[in-house]
Amino acid sequence: xxxxxxxxxxxxxxxxxxxxxxxxxxxxxxxxxxxxxxxxxxxxxxxxxxxxxxxxxxxxxxxxxxxxxxxxxxxxxxxxxxxxxxxxxxxxxxxxxxxxxxxxxxxxxxxxxxxxxxxxxxxxxxxxxxxxxxxxxxxxxxxxxxxxxxxxxxxxxxxxxxxxxxxxxxxxxxxxxxxxxxxxxxxxxxxxxxxxxxxxxxxxxxxxxxxxxxxxxxxxxxxxxxxxxxxxxxxxxxxxxxxxxxxxxxxxxxxxxxxxxxxxxxxxxxxxxxxxxxxxxxxxxxx
Amino acid sequence: xxxxxxxxxxxxxxxxxxxxxxxxxxxxxxxxxxxxxxxxxxxxxxxxxxxxxxxxxxxxxxxxxxxxxxxxxxxxxxxxxxxxxxxxxxxxxxxxxxxxxxxxxxxxxxxxxxxxxxxxxxxxxxxxxxxxxxxxxxxxxxxxxxxxxxxxxxxxxxxxxxxxxxxxxxxxxxxxxxxxxxxxxxxxxxxxxxxxxxxxxxxxxxxxxxxxxxxxxxxxxxxxxxxxxxxxxxxxxxxxxxxxxxxxxxxxxxxxxxxxxxxxxxxxxxxxxxxxxxxxxxxxxxx
Numbered sequence: 001x002x003x004x005x006x007x008x009x010x011x012x013x014x015x016x017x018x019x020x021x022x023x024x025x026x027x028x029x030x031x032x033x034x035x036x037x038x039x040x041x042x043x044x045x046x047x048x049x050x051x052x053x054x055x056x057x058x059x060x061x062x063x064x065x066x067x068x069x070x071x072x073x074x075x076x077x078x079x080x081x082x083x084x085x086x087x088x089x090x091x092x093x094x095x096x097x098x099x100x101x102x103x104x105x106x107x108x109x110x111x112x113x114x115x116x117x118x119x120x121x122x123x124x125x126x127x128x129x130x131x132x133x134x135x136x137x138x139x140x141x142x143x144x145x146x147x148x149x150x151x152x153x154x155x156x157x158x159x160x161x162x163x164x165x166x167x168x169x170x171x172x173x174x175x176x177x178x179x180x181x182x183x184x185x186x187x188x189x190x191x192x193x194x195x196x197x198x199x200x201x202x203x204x205x206x207x208x209x210x211x212x213x214x215x216x217x218x219x220x221x222x223x224x225x226x227x228x229x230x231x232x233x234x235x236x237x238x239x240x241x242x243x244x245x246x247x248x249x250x251x252x253x254x255x256x257x258x259x260x261x262x263x264x265x266x267x268x269x270x271x272x273x274x275x276x277x278x279x280x281x282x283x284x285x286x287x
Numbered sequence: 288x289x290x291x292x293x294x295x296x297x298x299x300x301x302x303x304x305x306x307x308x309x310x311x312x313x314x315x316x317x318x319x320x321x322x323x324x325x326x327x328x329x330x331x332x333x334x335x336x337x338x339x340x341x342x343x344x345x346x347x348x349x350x351x352x353x354x355x356x357x358x359x360x361x362x363x364x365x366x367x368x369x370x371x372x373x374x375x376x377x378x379x380x381x382x383x384x385x386x387x388x389x390x391x392x393x394x395x396x397x398x399x400x401x402x403x404x405x406x407x408x409x410x411x412x413x414x415x416x417x418x419x420x421x422x423x424x425x426x427x428x429x430x431x432x433x434x435x436x437x438x439x440x441x442x443x444x445x446x447x448x449x450x451x452x453x454x455x456x457x458x459x460x461x462x463x464x465x466x467x468x469x470x471x472x473x474x475x476x477x478x479x480x481x482x483x484x485x486x487x488x489x490x491x492x493x494x495x496x497x498x499x500x501x502x503x504x505x506x507x508x509x510x511x512x513x514x515x516x517x518x519x520x521x522x523x524x525x526x527x528x529x530x531x532x533x534x535x536x537x538x539x540x541x542x543x544x545x546x547x548x549x550x551x552x553x554x555x556x557x558x559x560x561x562x563x564x565x566x567x568x569x570x571x572x573x574x
Binding site: 017019078081082085102109111112113118119120122123222223224226227228230231233234235236239240242243244246247266268269270271275276280282 | 302303304305306309310365368369372389392394396398399400401402403405406407408409410507508509510511513514515516517518519520521522523526527529530531533534552553554555556557558559561562563567569570571573574
């Protein structure tokens with residue numbers, strides 16, 4: 001049995017708990033809040049799922065990795081992933097543990113899809129189109145802006161991998177909407193897309209955890225054109241994130257046993273390690 | 288540069304040649320026919336793509352693996368894959384080489400998709416729906432039946448992962464259609480699906496290399512229902528097969544360098560090894 005702890009307990013933490021409890025090969029080692037890192041270490045799990053805000057991953061992961069506890073996170077700032085890998089590599093090697101980084105759905109499972117599509121159609125054009133749906137990362141980022149009482153950031157597909165964002169906010173008393181809006185638009189999460197910010201009386205009334213993605217690629221296999229590949233999901237966002245982090249915990253555990261210590265992204269895992277099956281079973285059922 | 292040879296030169300062999308010639312990190316070591324295994328070995332490629340009929344893979348792969356030449360095949364009899372792995376393991380270990388087995392699109396790239404979908408939605412129902420399109424394996428099997436001058440086996444999706452097959456044949460002079468039809472229906476390739484056999488004046492007039500697949504999965508992530516994932520392709524069949532075998536040749540080469548000798552299916556490869564990119568580039572572009 002793989003002993004899995006959860007660190008941080010928001011939407012993703014709750015979803016991850018459900019996934020760990022349902023996994024036939026896992027033992028649930030408990031939920032630990034930010035003040036309980038020592039208790040988590042004392043519980044000696046094999047793997048800790050880091051369900052903290054994304055920007056805290058780089059601070060918390062080393063705490064556990066150095067103690068020999070492998071970690072899985074859903075760090076979602078695409079441009080900073082390679083730096084995070086570099087940051088965590090030494091901690092994982094020192095602790096003889098494994099960090100699996102950016103193991104949500106995008107980055108995460110979608111990263112594997114993009115890699116596979118590119119291997120099938122090396123030359124051509126590919127796009128990842130999100131939504132419509134609530135972006136967890138962007139919603140957290142909007143909520144962190146001073147003056148924002150509650151927020152919801154919706155991602156709207158605008159074609160060819162472009163997205164518009166629509167941010168609903170409730171204001172704290174005493175803040176000016178235009179100033180808060182300007183602060184949101186300047187945040188790195190929002191600075192790269194066309195974004196509208198709207199003040200509403202109740203964010204709760206608009207809230208949703210549904211999301212979706214359409215990954216597409218078209219081009220040449222060898223010299224043959226018009227090879228068309230499409231991947232789509234309509235999903236509950238935290239549920240899928242918590243589930244995939246849990247499946248990646250299994251891969252982290254197996255890699256740690258094989259002494260493959262270090263920090264890795266999902267495209268560096270063997271897909272077979274995501275499933276609770278013996279090799280022969282997995283090959284007979286999946287291949 | 289990875290030196291790649293092609294053994295066997297039918298539809299897949301020709302497509303694989305195009306893919307190898309286009310790969311920026313590969314050197315094309317030539318095409319070798321069935322009588323030229325010794326010449327292939329003398330050319331000292333890193334990897335041989337086995338583009339023979341599927342049933343010859345188990346005879347030819349050991350010839351090259353024992354000599355230290357890694358192999359990639361598109362063996363497509365799902366029920367016999369695990370036995371083939373077991374057969375080739377020792378040859379690969381002895382030769383310090385790597386056999387990547389069943390590296391077409393199904394089994395092959397679709398196997399990775401099924402594995403990933405199951406890791407995202409562990410409980411639920413999933414189906415692989417093929418076609419409409421020409422099955423290369425079934426067409427070769429039909430052509431091998433005595434009395435068949437030319438054949439085309441079409442795969443027709445019948446819902447929920449069921450398929451019908453429609454086999455067009457031209458007869459050799461002196462053969463009885465009903466006897467040939469009975470032989471086709473008894474063949475293991477056709478015995479498990481509803482199959483119709485039709486005699487036509489010209490198979491060439493009906494031929495196609497287009498094919499498609501729709502892989503679907505719906506169910507629970509953790510305890511959350513209605514998680515819906517779909518993967519579809521409309522593709523030229525030999526082109527996609529030849530391209531994916533070529534991408535897997537890259538993985539075989541890297542695994543051989545890392546001394547990960549043995550026989551593996553596509554769900555046991557790291558997706559990153561399929562791409563002609565350095566690690567940092569691959570992570571920045573794909574994750």
